[in-house]
Every structure is written in structure tokens, then in C-alpha cells.
Amino acid sequence: RLVGEGARVDPGWLLRFLSNPAMSAADTDRNGARPYLKARMPTFFFSDGELRKLVRFFEAMASQAQPYIQARLEPLTEQELTLARQLFTHPAAPCLKRHATGDPAHDRNATAPNFLLARERLKPGWTSRWMVDPSLISPGTSMPSGLFRREGTRWVFSGPTPPAFANYPRDHVDLLTRYMFQLTPEEQRRLTGTRKPLLASRLQ
Numbered sequence: 001r002l003v004g005e006g007a008r009v010d011p012g013w014l015l016r017f018l019s020n021p022a023m024s025a026a027d028t029d030r031n032g033a034r035p036y037l038k039a040r041m042p043t044f045f046f047s048d049g050e051l052r053k054l055v056r057f058f059e060a061m062a063s064q065a066q067p068y069i070q071a072r073l074e075p076l077t078e079q080e081l082t083l084a085r086q087l088f089t090h091p092a093a094p095c096l097k098r099h100a101t102g103d104p105a106h107d108r109n110a111t112a113p114n115f116l117l118a119r120e121r122l123k124p125g126w127t128s129r130w131m132v133d134p135s136l137i138s139p140g141t142s143m144p145s146g147l148f149r150r151e152g153t154r155w156v157f158s159g160p161t162p163p164a165f166a167n168y169p170r171d172h173v174d175l176l177t178r179y180m181f182q183l184t185p186e187e188q189r190r191l192t193g194t195r196k197p198l199l200a201s202r203l204q
Contacts, residue, residue: 014055021041
């Protein structure tokens with residue numbers, strides 16, 4: 001959906017994507033945002049001026065302030081890192097099931113982009129709003145709504161949480177947003193290694 005694209009993506013990323021939708025100098029016949037899809041946006045060979053006008057257009061249509069200055073996200077503490085991992089691999093939150101991970105076998109059935117793209121592609125504020133109610137932003141999306149509920153002034157995970165969350169007073173959506181924007185390939189590999197036993201325990 002192009003509606004709200006200016007609010008969703010970093011304008012620098014959008015400029016690079018419109019210039020080269022494959023997001024690769026070597027493999028120019030692929031979908032740069034969703035490599036698991038066969039369909040891709042064609043390359044239109046826009047001039048630099050046309051590219052910048054298109055980016056500004058998307059920003060204006062989404063009522064975005066210019067210039068865009070990305071907010072500096074607070075680093076995760078060791079406790080928060082552990083808590084975020086537990087939420088990401090929670091059986092009730094199908095994060096890793098639907099998103100590409102770089103594993104060809106897994107990515108054959110992926111319906112959402114790799115989380116490693118989030119830092120350069122998405123805006124943190126939009127990402128938080130998306131997690132709270134994705135169907136409001138994109139009706140019909142496969143991303144489930146209702147994963148979080150309002151508790152006072154913060155959002156908390158709707159499903160059961162590990163005991164360690166009892167002493168965590170902060171917003172769970174903010175926690176996951178900061179985790180996504182600090183995700184590394186090594187951390188993602190760690191997550192994919194811990195997901196299987198959690199899902200297995202759910203099925204038993």
C-alpha cells in the first residue's frame with residue numbers, strides 16, 4: 001500500500017529504493033524490499049531531481065515534517081535485551097514465523113520483510129503504531145492486531161509474559177521497537193535458534 005508510505009519509511013531509504021528497486025548492483029532482477037517475492041517494482045530510471053520530488057511528495061501526502069530527523073533510540077539494557085528476546089520468540093507473537101530471516105527454506109513461506117531492514121527502512125514512530133494496531137493502518141494485513149493492551153499510560157503484551165516482566169515498568173511496544181532497530185545479524189541468528197523449542201513446547 002502506498003497510502004502512508006511517507007510516514008512509514010525513512011526518506012533516505014525511499015530515495016535509494018526508487019533509484020534501484022532491486023537494492024543491489026549485482027542482482028538487478030529481484031525485489032529489494034521483499035526478495036522472497038517474484039514480482040518486483042520496475043526500474044524507471046528517474047533523474048535525481050525526479051527522485052527527490054517523489055520522496056517529498058510521499059512525505060507531504062503523509063503530513064511529515066521536513067527535513068526528517070530520526071529520533072535517537074535509547075540503547076537496551078541487558079535486562080531489556082533478555083526481555084525483548086522473550087517477547088520476540090513468544091509462541092503468541094508470530095514475529096519470526098512470518099518475516100524473512102535469510103534462511104532460504106524458511107523464506108519460501110515468508111510474507112513480511114526481514115527485520116534487519118527495519119533500521120534503515122522504517123521510522124520508529126510508525127513501527128510502534130503498526131505493532132499496536134496494524135489493521136488500522138493496512139486493512140487485511142496478515143499481521144495480527146490485539147497483541148498489546150493499554151495498561152495505564154503504557155502498552156503491555158496481551159499474552160502471558162515470563163516472570164521477569166513483573167518488575168519491568170516500561171512500555172512493551174517501545175521495548176520491541178528499540179530492539180528491532182538495534183537488531184544485528186548475529187542477534188537474529190540467535191533468535192531463529194531459540195524459536196523452534198518454544199513452538200515445539202506450545203504444540204505438545
